[in-house]
Amino acid sequence: FRNKIRDLSFKQGILTSVAKDETTESVYENYYNFAESVSKTAGYKILAINRGEEEKILTVKLDPPVEEIIRYLEKCIIKKHNAHTEQILKDTIDDAYKRLIAPSIERDIRSSLTEKAEDEAIKVFGKNLTQLLMQPPVAGRVVLGWDPAFRTGCKLAVVDETGKVLDTKVIFPTAPQNKVAESKKVLKELIKKYNISLISLGNGTASRESEAVIVELIKEVDTKLEYIIVNEAGASVYSASKLATEEFPNFDVGQRSAASIARRLEDPLAELVKIDPKSIGVGQYQHDMNQKKLSEALSGVVEDCVNKVGVDLNTASAPLLEYISGISKAVAKNIVVFREENGSFKTRKELLKVSKLGPKAFEQCAGFLRINDGKDPLDMTSVHPESYEATKKLLESIGYSSKDITVAGLNGISKKITDFKKVSDEIGIGEITLKDIVKELEKPGRDPRDEMQKPILRTDVMEMEDLKEGMILKGTVRNVIDFGAFVDIGVHQDGLVHISKLSKKFIKHPLEAVSVGDIVEVRVDSVDLKKKRIALSMVLD
Secondary structure, eight states, rough: OHHHHHHHHHHHOOOEEEEEEOOOOOOOOGGGGEEGGGGOOOOHHHHHHHHHHHHTSEEEEEOOOHHHHHHHHHHHOOSOOOTHHHHHHHHHHHIHHHHHHHHHHHHHHHHHHHHHHHHHHHHHHHHHHHHHTTOOOOOOOOEEEEEEOOOOOOOEEEOOOTTTTEEEEOOSSSSSTTHHHHHHHHHHEEEEEEEEHEEEEOOOOOHHHHHHHHHHHHHSSSSSSSSEEEEOOOHHHHSSHHHHHHHHHSSSSHHHHHHHHHHHOOOOOHHHHHHOGGGGSOOOSGGGOOOHHHHHHHHHHHHHHHHHHHTTTTTOOHHHHSSSTTHHHHHHHHHHHHHHHHOOSSGGGGGGSSOOOOOOHHHHHHGEEEEETSSSSGGGSSSSSHHHHHHHHHHHTTOOOOOOOOTTTTTTTGGOOOHHHHHHHHHHHOEEEHHHHHHHHSSSSOOOOGSSSSOOBSSSOGGGGGGGTTTTEOOOOOOOEEHHHHEEEESSSSSEEEEGGGSSSOOOOOTTTOOOTOEEEEEEEETTTTTTTTEEESSSO
């Protein structure tokens, strides 16, 4: 009985939600008088309705096809006509269904809808997180990290090309102090002293006011200076963490936050691994779902990204090393301690001297750890040590040695191998492994993030009031959710491209058209200054 009733309730039932008080203003106004087929209600709507119900703003219920279900139960239970018992059985069936079965079925269906919606949201969160972690580093620049604030002042941190913090300051260019001239003087001194060419501005409180000061500053300095607004989600979480205290024991939380904002531009992956993935701000209703399942999924995403990129063994922090296959938290700390006590690693094999890192762990992690300027040039590649002998045989057979491996790579060596199957048999490795080795030797230590689009650097500011319908602008996709994508077009308020405006062709999910970090061209369709909403379209024709 139960499965049939559940099936009927799911296929023909209507999920409804109404406001407990329609005069209340809230983010749930779209659900104040909502009714939709249970089987067709999108996951993000389920999560929104659940939250509205939990916050006691909405009343939610499932309206099943009661008459059809009652008829079905009567047909199953009342086998013969009996004038004395038939009405009693009908009343019993009606009472049993409405009082006992229906509430149980409703709980069951809503629970399964929520679980499915959570799984979908976690999947989207994971894809967004992947794209964010795989953003290309802005390398070779001295960056000024700027953590904006009003009363406590804007915290600054100068970070060199390697991520080392060179200097920190606090300035007060915003209300209530409004010390703009004094702040500009400090900024100009820092720019001149450290040859700063890029400012990484957090998008938090006082960001708009800070940006105005930066744009004025750019016009006043002689050197080329650019800025970018960085999503500072999680920076405050990191700055107050035990890890940040260990990394910057003499800094306050503001200085740590400014350093993090600068570093997440220089190397997003290395910096963002220090922050709980749930706090990074590229998800949807992440606080409403199964936290254990979410944490496991996101940790897996971070681990995949770190292993795909690989890390420099001599510069990687313990939090970054933790995500390398085979390296536990304790071993990661031991690697850093060993490095501090003995100096830089010269070969991958030295890892075996690290406490608690045995042969099995070495086998798992070695291929993901790079050593630049080490004793063996192969250590700067992703070629695993167990394939070194075969790699050296390969190089010898085509007239090279491992000493010929440089950052530029051995371009064109794949053309020297006419028969991969024959060569793989000769040197004693699989054909697929051989092709991977050749690909790596042609471009050693290649960073898959280099293929991603570079972030948009700005030199001028635009206000929301400057936007006009029909304007064509370039922007960066900041978040992708079930019903569309939020795009940063440089006005502090991300615009929404609804799923129907993402592509000319029909798509089931926004991820089919865009990913976090994509640089896209959009048209402004409407601007609501009061509600601070911008509607955009990527369908420009």
